[in-house]
Amino acid sequence: MNQIKLFSPATIANLCCGFDVMGLCLDNIGDEVEIHKSETPGVRIVSIAGADLPLEAEKNVAGVAALALLREWPTDFGFEISITKKIKAGSGIGSSAASAAAAVFGINELLGRPYEGLDLIRFAMQGEKLASGSAHADNVAPALLGAFTLIRSYDPLDVIRIDSPEDLYAVVIHPDIELRTADARSVLKQNVSLPNAIEQWGNLGGLVAGLYTKDYGLIGRSLQDKVIEPLRGILIPGFDKLKTVAQQAGALGSGISGSGPSVFALCKGAASAQQTADMMSAVYGQISLKHDVWISSINPKGIKILETN
């Protein structure tokens, strides 16, 4: 195999009570990444369509992730990466993670799969470190493993993949505003009250239990967050209103996607997701705020191979 073309999905991290640990993989929103073997050793980003991002491998999340893999698996040939960005940078649905994950996934395939998922996550995290300053795994893990992922621990890295109930859909609405990760971080507090922390881990336990037992009601009841949402929600236009209409539309629950500004809702069934998407979209329509809305089933596999040669 000398070249591979991939679809690398968008992801939702944090998931209310699952701040910094839970993520899920979307099905129909994602970047396209093509990787060719080349005679010259090293990694070259040969083109990026759809975004103004650096082509230098050391300054590009996909390049940095690829180089992290190749430091552990040196080759006497190289790789040329072409990226078509369809996930907007800074939208809160794992744009950098999709590119970083695709780079390491694709190179691993071209090398005959020397690495397993956990290693690929570890390499892709280096791309995240470039993008946001912290080597977090909560977007790259669901992009690489699919379904839901729980980052139990970073040291050592321990990631648990959890199947999604079949009828679960995600709605994502992205207001076309800029919310810098640094700003989303600066509103966080360094301490959590013990009662709020207990409530949060009770809810996370409920969310994990709901996923294993396919109990949609329990999933919905568990999608709560008294720790982060009250601080970050105010940075997102109409956040409370979006949550209210999602509930009115019958969504199981809703919250901030990643560090925002995208807002997600989880729904049981496509019809409920459509209704939720329509009502959330109308909130921004009423104030003429430019936005995108997506409806997606949960992607069980993560990155998809579109072509190989």
Next chain:
Amino acid sequence: MNQIKLFSPATIANLCCGFDVMGLCLDNIGDEVEIHKSETPGVRIVSIAGADLPLEAEKNVAGVAALALLREWPTDFGFEISITKKIKAGSGIGSSAASAAAAVFGINELLGRPYEGLDLIRFAMQGEKLASGSAHADNVAPALLGAFTLIRSYDPLDVIRIDSPEDLYAVVIHPDIELRTADARSVLKQNVSLPNAIEQWGNLGGLVAGLYTKDYGLIGRSLQDKVIEPLRGILIPGFDKLKTVAQQAGALGSGISGSGPSVFALCKGAASAQQTADMMSAVYGQISLKHDVWISSINPKGIKILETN
């Protein structure tokens, strides 16, 4: 049915990362409780063997729990309760919960089961409120439902029962010292650092996932607690040493049972549990500290009916 005799099991609450939300039910340690219908309305505690506890129903945890049920389901007859305490009060394995849970379970049976588990938990919590000042459910829930229980929320009360992997065993060691719940509480801090809180809910997610997937390794890796254990462990003689030997003996993990002073370990298989119990017991043997040790499989059913008439 006019009388019922019950075995009401001891329970382990908190379970490291599951502070205030997770509990499990033991199999072979428990109180015996006998309840007779009587012509005189109301609740009377007619005898308590094995402990010096108040007989007045309003001052007894079993009496208060029974009265909570009968306030919602008034009867023109009454109930006489005889209790044989085999779980020492203050040992940290749900002594008050066992009596309170048995009272409401038995009366519910004698009334033809008007209530379900969640209601029984609610009534039994009133006994806990008398015992410790807070109406917590993390011991009464596993006593009534068996296996593992997760208290996702108190308002509204939401309890999830989780089956135990079959080969899981609990070891409990109880040093014969007095550790007042008030003292165990006073060492707690009102705030948790955000990184520690995140680690705690990551581990709780891992514990729940490990139980559903019967992944003993994951259960073990998840049994961690950087929030409560560092504060309370110092109140328990030889706590660090107990944890060290439990690990050396091959236990999956260990921690404080309830608010102590009992310490528990979870093990895969009876042989590992025996080895762990022996080595933990030797820690106290070396310093001639009087103690009890129990080995128990996980009780899948909770309270058992021994006789009815």
